[in-house]
Amino acid sequence: MNRFLSFVSIALVALIFGFLGAWAFTLTPLHGSATRTWLVENPDILPEMAQALQERDSARQLAGIRGEVENPFPGAVLGNPNGTVTLVEFSDYGCTFCRHSVGDVKKLIAANPDLRVVVREWPIFDGSEAAARMALVAAKQGKFAAFHDAMFASGPPSAATIAAAAEKAGIDMRAAREQGVAQDVTYELQKNHQLAQQLRFEGTPAWVVGNQVIGGAVGETNLAKAVEAARQAISDK
Numbered sequence: 001m002n003r004f005l006s007f008v009s010i011a012l013v014a015l016i017f018g019f020l021g022a023w024a025f026t027l028t029p030l031h032g033s034a035t036r037t038w039l040v041e042n043p044d045i046l047p048e049m050a051q052a053l054q055e056r057d058s059a060r061q062l063a064g065i066r067g068e069v070e071n072p073f074p075g076a077v078l079g080n081p082n083g084t085v086t087l088v089e090f091s092d093y094g095c096t097f098c099r100h101s102v103g104d105v106k107k108l109i110a111a112n113p114d115l116r117v118v119v120r121e122w123p124i125f126d127g128s129e130a131a132a133r134m135a136l137v138a139a140k141q142g143k144f145a146a147f148h149d150a151m152f153a154s155g156p157p158s159a160a161t162i163a164a165a166a167e168k169a170g171i172d173m174r175a176a177r178e179q180g181v182a183q184d185v186t187y188e189l190q191k192n193h194q195l196a197q198q199l200r201f202e203g204t205p206a207w208v209v210g211n212q213v214i215g216g217a218v219g220e221t222n223l224a225k226a227v228e229a230a231r232q233a234i235s236d237k
Helices: 002-026 034-041 045-062 066-070 096-111 128-140 144-154 159-169 173-179 183-198 220-236
Strands: 077-079 085-091 115-121 206-209 212-215
Touching (some): 066 085, 066 115, 066 183, 077 096, 077 144, 085 096, 085 183, 096 115, 096 144, 096 220, 115 128, 115 183, 128 144, 128 159, 128 173, 128 183, 144 159, 159 173, 212 220
Antiparallel strands (some): 077 115, 085 206, 206 212
């Protein structure tokens, strides 16, 4: 009996507050037919609403996996490894748009000394897995940035271009033969694929910065805005 009375009491409170909320809404500019008129008269708010909705959805996507997304494979980092702002790039050496984004990332790093760029190798094109494995070998040997740049400059992944990029980066190829097939490298590639699926990425490049999840080669200007928004969110905490 007491449990029943308690349930009724809770229901009544919820109903009362529901009516109060509905009454309060009638006092706002968004009540009834006034909604359309108010939005037409205040169109500047629409981009802000769209941005807020996108950030809310992105935050939901990142919930529970942000740590995994932002925690790099040891050494697979560009820019400031101790930076306070983190930009994550899901990348494929066989992706033309990823190649075009190399310059954008370099400009961001030059303009933001506090920027840490975590590169997640996500080989989705034919022939890209061998290049991704060599990149992780380069990370193990402390030569990730050199291989990353050389590989994209060499052209689409092939045995010849991978070997040329590795030689240019100064990779120890004898050690690479074992390191490239090691369990941690295989696990990293599997994890990156799983994370990309959880974030609903459809291809490369794809980005995560702050609460924003971004797909595609969006250009240096848009990435810079996202980096600044992430920095501002950190400073507001």
